Amino acid sequence: MHVPDGFIDAPVSVAAGVAATAAVAVSLRGARRELDERTAPLAGLVAAFIFAVQMLNFPVAAGTSGHLLGGALAAILVGPYTGVLCVSVVLLMQGILFADGGLTALGVNILNMAVVTVLVSYAVFRVLLRLLPSGRRSVTVAAFAGALLSVPGAAVMFTLLYALGGTTDVPIGKVFTAMVGVHVLIGLGEALITAATVGAVIAVRPDLVHGARGLAAPLKLRIGGQLVDAPAAAPVPAAARSTRKLWLTGLVTALVLAGFVSFYASSSPDGLEKVAADKGIDAKTKEHAAADSPLADYSVKDVDDARLSGGLAGVIGVGATVAVGSGIFWAVRRRRAQDLTASSTAAPSAS
Template sequence: MHVPDGFINAPVSAVTGVVAAGAVAVSLRGARRELDERTAPLAGLVAAFIFAVQMLNFPVAAGTSGHLLGGALAAILVGPFTGVLCVSVVLLMQGILFADGGLTALGVNVTDMAIVTTVVAYAVFRGLVKVLPRTRRSVTVASFVAALLSVPAAAVAFTLIYAVGGTTDVALSKVATAMVGVHVLIGIGEAVITALTVGAVIAVRPDLVYGARGLQQRLKLRVNGELVDTPAAAPAAPVAARSSHRTVWITGLVTSLVLAGFVSFYASASPDGLEKVAKDKGIDTRTRAHASEDSPLAGYGVKDISDARVSGGLAGVIGVGVTIVAGTGVFWAIRRRRTADSSPAAVPEGV
């Protein structure tokens, strides 16, 4: 659903840029509360994983494909504020290095793919986990539903943006019907990927899943006719916890590299939902050339490498590497700022 340059006029693109910048600024502050020694390293990995999986377009209808948006996955794994930043980092890397999503449309893409999907998904997720049984399976189920609904929500958001700032004269009803219809199907794929990923992390390290915190209930024992809490389990040894955390991180990184470097070659070549709708309904007639079309990595291939498999795979590996470095740098900087703000020296004298 990467919106290219030319779909939305300059004034509306500028307004969405302001909205996106404001949301990112709020998320930078909110992420300080979410990021700790567990989630800071994981957040950079989540951004890289989203980049990798977005390369895997899957068929959803005749001549149409879809790919992960990632807002739901990021929000549930590392928190909604950090989730907005994760997807924003991915969109920035894709726009600058790979000519995917227009640079003048970056505000539109961040608003639609990072903000809308994350906010809608996390709101649905929190509502469901409050009414479902407090189990790990409930977290996975809530993840599925939240991700499913976040994709058509993004389609509706794009339709509204197009209604205000679209550069072509196409009936809004046609755009809305086509966008929502195809993105409901794409949402199913998004839901499956999100639920499987969240479920896999919960199975090995439930404490790393932001959305699962506080859901574990103490077991009860009946003693002399009264229910009492069982003794709390002893915390894992620091060395063991670090080792387990490292295992999750390495597994996630290797998975991302394999998906982007090898599996992506077998992704569907059909246009994604927005591209298909734009072509069928004629809203792509004023698309402009991308400012980064001459980038060595434009189109997810390495320039001057003729072998498509090698070119695409190497571009994917580079993308994962750049995204994880950029994301991890941002999140560690936020984490250090939080630590500095909470240190005794940062507290004014007399407070």
Template sequence: MHVPDGFINAPVSAAAGVVAAGAVAVSLRGARRELDERTAPLAGLVAAFIFAVQMLNFPVAAGTSGHLLGGALAAILVGPYTGVLCVSVVLLMQGVLFADGGLTALGVNITDMAITTTVVAYLVFRGLVKVLPRGRRSITVASFAAALLSVPAAAVVFTLIYAIGGTADVSLGKVATAMVGVHVLIGIGEAVITALTVGAVVAVRPDLVYGARGLTAPLKLKVGGELVDAPAAPAAPVAARSHRKIWITGLITSLVLAGFVSFYASANPDGLEKVAHDHGIDSKAKAHASSDSPLADYGVKDVTDARLSGGLAGVIGVGVTVVAGSAVFWALRRRRTGDAASTGITADRTTV
């Protein structure tokens, strides 16, 4: 659902940029509270994984494909504020390096694909886990529903933005119907990917899933015919538990998906591209400012073998995204630690 340059006029694109910048600023502050010794190592990896899976377009209807948006996945794994930043990092890398999503439309894309999906998904997720039985299965079910609803929500927001600042004279009713219809189907794919990923992480390291904290049901033992809570087994301190194994596994998975599996992705246009072509939204689309980038269109310039070119581009994209994302999140984590230490010093001086 990457919006290219020329779909939305300059004033509305600028306004969306202001909204996106404000949301990112708020998320930077919020992420400092979310990022701890558990989520900080995972956040950069989540961004890289979203980048990789977004390369895997899957068929959803005749001549149409879809791909992961990632807001629900990021919000559930590392928190809503950090999730907004994860998807924003991915969109920035895609726009600047791969000419995917217009640079003047970056604010629109962040507003639609990062903010909308993350906020809607996390609200749905939190609402469901409050009413569902406490346990890992409920987390997976809530993840599925949250991801499913987040995608058509993004389609609705795009339609609203286009109604305000669209550059082509089209039937908004038909556009809205087409956008929501196809993105409900894409949402099913998003829901499956999100539920499988969250379920896999919860199964091995529930302490790393932000949305699962405090939601797993305690182990029960039958004593004298009655179920009682089992005594808690001594656990290693969170900080002492290594994240290396899951981080390496996640990185290798992302590299394989982007570097190899992406070659077999559907070549059909995604939901927005298809609707834009069928209804004339793309009549005033502009060439991307980074169209001459060495990595434009997810291929390496001057590498003639399509499989090798796409694979190298995917691997480079995962590498750049994990480095950029990790740098941002570790800086925020260090800032939080520094603020906490500073607060502690102040408190001590006040007491004295």
């Protein structure tokens, strides 16, 4: 899914770049909270891991094979911020070193494959963990669902960016059906491998996945072969993280998506429905698939139209989203400062 140069027009590429930069900047701060000063070595090693794992081809059927994207896996194993960082670094290096994915499309690629996969999978993962009874099986199930949705999520984002700034006029319905259809299948593979991988890690180092920290037993001294209780030592400070961060992340995702979609849906309301009416079976399946997706009211424009309006609108859209997003951030932070004591419902850290 590495998008090359020229596939998405310049204004939307720039807008995606701005959005990706913002996401990476937020992740840099977040990762420091997740890993503190261990950020550089641990995130670097996890990035190397993702890079290696993308080479691990798994046979699908009849001689074809797929490979992991790794966004969901990274998010679940090391947390969302570090996950975004790791996948972004992998994409940056692939772009510069291997010319895999265009330099101007770097923002698009990071947005699709790092930000969306991580946010979708992590949001689904955490929500399911809350709903399901606690236990290892639930973690695996939640990881499966998160990874399953993350790949079509990235495909939806791709379609969205394509609709805004695609340089060809392949009907958006066809792009949507093809992208999402194919990526649901890929997502299935991603989900199975991710869930099994998370399961394998849980079996050996549960603390790496899901903050299952053992209770500290009192220290003992061996004096003349006998174990004697040692005088109490200072307790190890437990890592604590507010659940609010999760909700904030979900909120911002929703805002980003909603911001994009509502802005364009209102500007020309004839799009998808028109294509749906024009096209045959394709459109039916697509309409079905899209019925309750964020794209349901999305619009399609002719190329020239898209080229002219898409660019400017893309920039304005991102600007608006950033403004709204930071407004929410600010408001929430203020509120958090006010009821600091109330927000101390610490969830176990995922890292």
